[in-house]
Amino acid sequence: MARAVTTQRKTLNTAIAWGIGLLIFFPILWTILTSFKTEAEAIASPPLFLNFNWTLENYAVVQERSDYMRFLWNSVIIAGGSTILGVIIAVPAAWAMAFVPSKRTKDILLWMLSTKMLPAVGVLYPIYLLFIRLGLLDTRGGLVVVLMLINLPIIVWMLYTYFREIPGEILEAARMDGATLKEEILYVLTPMAIPGIASTVLLNFILAWNEAFWTLNLTAVDAAPLTAFIASYSSPEGLFFAKLSAASTMAIAPILILGWFSQKQLVRGLTFGAVK
C-alpha cells in the first residue's frame, strides 16, 4: 500500500537529504576551495569561504615541483592492473562458489573476508621483507600484486553475489551445447554478468586508486602513485595547506570525474540483489 506523503514532508526530506549530502561532500569542497587560496588565506581565522583572492599559484608551484603525469601514470597502472588481475582471478573463483558450492563454500567466503578485518600494518613487516627479497620494492608490479590481494576478497564477494542471480540452467544449457568450461565462462557467464563486473571493476579501481597505506610504505620514487604525490606535500618543514590542497585536488580529480560519470552504474551494482 502506498503511503500518502504530504508536500511539506517531501520538502523536509529533500532538505535533510541535501543537508547530509553537503555534509559528506564538504571536506572535498573545502579542499578544492583551499587549493585556490594563498597559504595565508588557507589558515586564516575565521576561515574564508568564497571571499578570498582566487589564485592558480598553488597549481603552478605543484606542477613545477613535481612531475604530476608520472604519479598519475603510476596510479593508473597500479589501480588498473590490480583490478584487472583481480577480476581475472576472481571470475573463476566466484563461478566455482556460485555454481558448484561445497559444504565449505560459506566458510571460505567468510574466511576470505576475515583477511579484510586484519589491520594492514600487522602484515607490513613480512610483506616488506618479502618485497626486499623479491626485489619488488618500489616497483609497480609489486604494488599491483599487493593491492590485488588486498581487494580480492571484495571482488570475489561482489562477483559471487552477481553470479548467484544468474540461473544455473543457462550455464548447463551451454554445457549441453558443447561449451568447454572456458567457453562457458567466456561466452555465457561473463557477458551476462557484465553489469555486475563493471561495478566491481569501478569500485575496486576507486579503492586501489585511494589506497595509501601500502603505496606509501612500499614505494619511494619509481612506482609512487598519486597518494605519495599528496603525501609529499605534508612535509615536516611546515604545513602548506594550499599546496597540499592543490595536490589533493589534482590527485582526486580523475577518480572524482570517473565516479561522477559512473555513479548510476555504481549505485546499481552496490544495491544489486538487495532491490531487484
Place this chain on the structure above:
Amino acid sequence: MGRIQLKSVTKSFGDVQVIPPLDLTIEDGEFTVFVGPSGCGKSTLLRLIAGLEDITSGSIDIDGADATDVPPAKRGLAMVFQSYALYPHMTVRKNIAFPLRMAKLDQAEIDKRVEGAASVLNLTDYLDRRPGQLSGGQRQRVAIGRAIVREPAAFLFDEPLSNLDAALRVGMRLEISELHERLATTMIYVTHDQVEAMTMADKIVVLQAGVIEQVGSPLELYRTPRNLFVAGFIGSPKMNFIEGEEAAKHGAQTIGIRPEHITVSESGGTWSGVVGVSEHLGSDTFFHIHETGLAETITVRADGEVGFRHGDRIHLTPRADVIHRFDIKGLRIE
C-alpha cells in the same frame, strides 16, 4: 543414432539415495516419456543421462559406448530446459548458432543450419531479436531450435511446456510430436502431466520415489496397469478404487474401475449412490457420487447431455470386462 542404456544406475545426494539401482533401455528413435509425481526422480534421471549430474554407481551407454564419465558436452545429446535457458545477451540467431559455434563449424554451414531450423520452427522473422522480446511459445521454439541444429543423438526435454499457458501447451505438444515424426530421433521427455505422457509417448516410464513402476506404451499402461500406483496415475479422472466386500466378490483386495467404464442410469444398476458435484465439460460430464457404500466418492463419466442434479439418487453399472483387480500388495491380478 541414439540408443541409451542405463545399467544398475544409482544416484545419492549425500546419504539420501534418490535413485535405487535402475535398469532401462531406450531404443533408437523412440519417444520416451518419464512421468511421475513431483520429486519422483524423473528430472534427476534425465540429468544423469545428460551428464549434468554424476551417477553414484552403475553405467550409462549411448549407442553401445560407455558414456558414464563423458562430460555433457561430448555426449552428443541436446537438452531443452523448463526455463528455456536461452542466452539473454544473444539474438535468436546467435542462440541457435551457439552449439554450432562451439562445434567449430564454418560460418556458411552455421548460417545454413540456423536458417533451416528457423524456417522449420517459424522463427525466421525473429532471428535478430533477443529472447526478452519474444513470447513464451517463441522462446520455447528457440530452445528447440538450438537443440535441433546440432543433429544430436537424442533430445532431452525437461518439462518444456510447464511454463506455457494451456492453449499454447496443446499447440507445442503437437509441434514436438510432429518434430519427432520428421526427425525420427530419440527423444526423452520428462513431465508430471499424464496427459502429455499419454498423447506424445511411444513408451512411458512411470516413476515413483526413483523406482520404475512400469514401462510400456500408453495404451498398455491404461489397459493393464501393473499396480495401484500406475492405475491411479494414468488416466483422467483417476480410477476409482473399491476395497472390502465388493472387491472380495472379484477375488481381490482392491478393484479398480475407470470413470469412463461406469454407466449411469436412473434405475436398475449394480450400485446406487447420490450425486454430489457435477463437472460439466460440454462433451462429457463428470459426476462425483457419494453414499454408494463402496468408497467415499465414485467418479463417473457420462455424456454431456446427461442432466442429473445434486442430490439425485442414481444407479451405476460397471463394465465387467474392464474391472482391474489388485492383490494385498497392490499388484495386478491377471
